[in-house]
Amino acid sequence: MTPITGLDLTGFTAREPGVWTDERGLVLSVHFFPLVPDLPASLEDPDRLRSGLARGAAGAGGGLIEAVLGAVDGVPAVRQLIKVPRPNGHGQVFLGSWTVPRAGCSTVLKVQAAEGATTGMREAMVMAQVGPAGYFRQHPYAPGLSGGLPYHVGDHEQWDPQFPDHPLTLVREALERITPTVTLDDRFKVLPPFRT
Numbered sequence: 001m002t003p004i005t006g007l008d009l010t011g012f013t014a015r016e017p018g019v020w021t022d023e024r025g026l027v028l029s030v031h032f033f034p035l036v037p038d039l040p041a042s043l044e045d046p047d048r049l050r051s052g053l054a055r056g057a058a059g060a061g062g063g064l065i066e067a068v069l070g071a072v073d074g075v076p077a078v079r080q081l082i083k084v085p086r087p088n089g090h091g092q093v094f095l096g097s098w099t100v101p102r103a104g105c106s107t108v109l110k111v112q113a114a115e116g117a118t119t120g121m122r123e124a125m126v127m128a129q130v131g132p133a134g135y136f137r138q139h140p141y142a143p144g145l146s147g148g149l150p151y152h153v154g155d156h157e158q159w160d161p162q163f164p165d166h167p168l169t170l171v172r173e174a175l176e177r178i179t180p181t182v183t184l185d186d187r188f189k190v191l192p193p194f195r196t
Contacts, residue, residue, distance in 0.1 A: 003188030058148030091115035
């Protein structure tokens, strides 16, 4: 059981408790962790939080695309978009999540989608438009960061309309659509906030 008591599951089919999929390959899941949140800093220290999340993703072989502070059903939360190499085969998996941390626990709403047979198309087409020199950038949250998947402008939201079927576009759209529909259990909402 999670503190998430409701969300709009239009287009999704239940696969197992807390996991749904849709026809486009999206996997939606909800999670509850009954322990102190595994975040590098509190939401009140966004620079340290983002830098730590970027380093954590790179250390695990992936890459943090963005980390944005916001709220889920009125409770402060952090939204992350992360890319990781596909465990078997080429291409990447894109994960979007909201982590809603409280002092001694957290709940997570996650959407993920993997690249299919065609990989690298978005990256190649964006690089052709901006040029190699303008494509790869220092990580905005952790300049000088090395390791993991490189940070580049091809993952920016401005390119989503050109690539409506790309897994990153699908993940962003699903999170944007579902987040306002999420309701949380009042007992969870009144717990003390997470601080480090």
